[in-house]
Amino acid sequence: MYPELGALLLRVVLGFTFFLHGLSKFQGGIGNTSGFFESMGIPGFIAYIVASIELVGGIAVIAGIGTRMISLLFVVIMAGALFVVNLSEGFLGGYELDLILLVIALYFVLNGSSWFSLDSKLSISKNQDINNSIN
Template sequence: MLKKYEMGAMLLRIVLGFTFFIHGLDKFQGGISNTAGFFESLGIPGFLAFVVALIELVGGIAMILGIGTRVVSVLFVLIMVGAIFMAKLPLGFLGDGQMAGYELDVVLLTISVYLAIVNKSMFALDNVIFRSKQE
């Protein structure tokens, strides 16, 4: 029987995956060296820009498909915590008029935490790959 929370979890998973996929794609299309330069300006090693972009891109696709949802969610949590504390916190929740604040980051962080702890999401390949013996 279909439960409403399963539908909600599926929608959150797909939207979160799409959002991270687009952010990762943008980092590569905009020139990963630009992102690496931004990271370095924050005191973060530039090579981590590639790591973050790759997690966003591949993790976004995996999230949409529902593959490794919990693992990918935890990686997204780490990225969002890093983004908030390393780049966005001084800008405030709504930003400074020049740059966005951390409001979107908090939403993405919260959705990621939810998906890391929720049991299942509809139409996720995890359900096929890791079939529960209790069903």
């Protein structure tokens, strides 16, 4: 029970954090974010993709929908943020948040989280449908 409670707390915090980061990219003007990406040598359209993944993916992870797949996307985003943007700034005040979010997302890629997730509810009903059709 306690490991799943811990995973639930991590999942909600991870999803909420990414949701707020995506929301801030849109509220602050996605064009500004696109310009920042271009100043780092990243094509500007990637900002729209990243912001959308963070916003929609954050909500999905909170709800427990596609947690492993979305967490994999979060890992890719955070690896990019860590190596392209913040690595040169050092650990403190630089890439420590990126690293923490990357590792938490990697945890969900490897382990998933089923407690209070819609994925677990959907898989239970799929398994029941399969079992009922066999019997």
